[in-house]
Amino acid sequence: MNLEMKFGIEMSAFDEKYLLKQLDMIAQGLSETLAPFCEVVVHDLTNPEHSILAIHNNLSGRKVGDPATELGLARITSSEFPSLITNYANQFADGRPTKSTSIGIKNTDGQYVAALCMNIDLTLFRGMQSALDRFTHIESTSIVEHLEPKGSEAIRQYIDQYAAQSGKTAHMLKLQERKALMAELKQNGLLEIKKAIETVAQHLSISRATAYLYFKDL
Structure with a gap:
């Protein structure tokens, strides 16, 4: 390997590490803003067997060093895989319903090297929705009464x-x-x-x- 190739590989690795560090800062900011309902995960797709680099506001029970999900593996396989997949139905291991968004990050060569994923726990919101539906439910009735000026x-x-x-x-x-x-x-x-x-x-x-x-x- 000549010095030019070696230097290029070293710079590329440096850039990807820097990108991952900045991505982790974004993930931390999002998790603190959306806490306690949103888990934010940073994946290093250059290391799929241990892709989870950071997990903020941990709701899924996973840990740093866990492997990539199916979406992560799909991105590694094909650079044509969509960069942005938003608001898709998902669930945690214990069955809690979630709404997820996955953002793939490419390097300058167009290859996926990282992913930022957000998983929102819908349990509380669905409970609130159910309570609001019950509270605003109106029984069918033939009674008509106007409490304000017509129109x-x-x-x-x-x-x-x-x-x-x-x-x-x-x-x-x-x-x-x-x-x-x-x-x-x-x-x-x-x-x-x-x-x-x-x-x-x-x-x-x-x-x-x-x-x-x-x-x-x-």
């Missing part, structure tokens, strides 16, 4: 749907978005409902005076 709910629903299109809540809408919303409410006849401006102001968490200004600018 106010239609305004609130329209505002929520408008905000959701941008991945926001009503309170998060910016000035221009609120003005555009007011124009749509008028166009759809929702501002003709009794106390419409008051309903809009309340749902957007702005003053009635501000809501009237938006209305006057239309």
